[in-house]
Amino acid sequence: MADENGAGAAQQQPQIGMKILGQYIRDMSFENILVQKGVTGEVQPELKVEVAMDAKKRTAENQYEVLTKYKVTSTNKDGGAQLFILELEYAGLFLIENVPDDQLHPFLLIECPRQLFPFARRIVSDVTRDGGFPPVNLDNVDFVALYRQELARRQQAEATPTN
Template sequence: MADEGDILQNLDTKANGADTQPSAAIITQYVKDLSVENPNAPGVFQWTDQPQVDVQFNIGTETISDEIHEVALKVNITATAEAGPAYILELAYCGLVGIRNVPEDQAHAFLFAEAPRILFPFARRVISDAVRDAGFPPLLIDPIDFNGLYMQQLQAKRAQEGAEGTIPPAEGNA
């Protein structure tokens, strides 16, 4: 296993004489957790109704060191027909992200918008293959605008903070 110094080699800018140059990169990506359940097999393959598919996403990060973060794209999928669940899939697809000399607000945007955008096509392939391997037609999830979602959540958070910050001043304090 490579140590932190080896992992950060992709981010090393000292060789160019610019040790303060901002940089961010995906170091590696991997399946951290994958669970596929086919609880009604083999009977499910005789069902004639089309299952309803519910797809839920969540993005999480964990700080590994000052310059390395784990970004987890968590996906929960439930396909349910009238007779019950056809399949259930849970995936935690992760990437180690190296960030050096990047302002905190830009690092946050990279971790919660850009890194998930980069990881998504690979997670999508894992999901498609896992559903197919469970005996169902491959599930191809539509692309997601992670940057747009990030901006929406950021604007909603700012609006909420602005609404909470409109507390009238106490009497005598102006």
């Protein structure tokens, strides 16, 4: 009987639901500085990638917009001259159901960006290739670590008194 009751209780818990309703490029810019200004000497690119996330509730019930922001900067190792800058804001519209309130914030800023990442990675690769450089294939992003860093930054900002 205990097994049947346990199985019944597990079936009664609502399943977490996530559906991607749409995804799109909200904003993007690519600047090929190498061609515009001309870098002399040997070019040895160094990449810097910055990632940020944001989420907001939409007016429709259980719908959220999740935004991932990528800034990819390439500089020349010799002298530090900029080669290119790519900024991409990639968003997704999600229908989220049965996520407890205390878990919604991390769900939106970890799991949703994880679902969007392969598409943003492809865009970054295509744009850098089409911009005249070897395609940049972004390494996997640890959205859990980014989320924790942002929480720590906010806690520190709240703890630090402002003048």
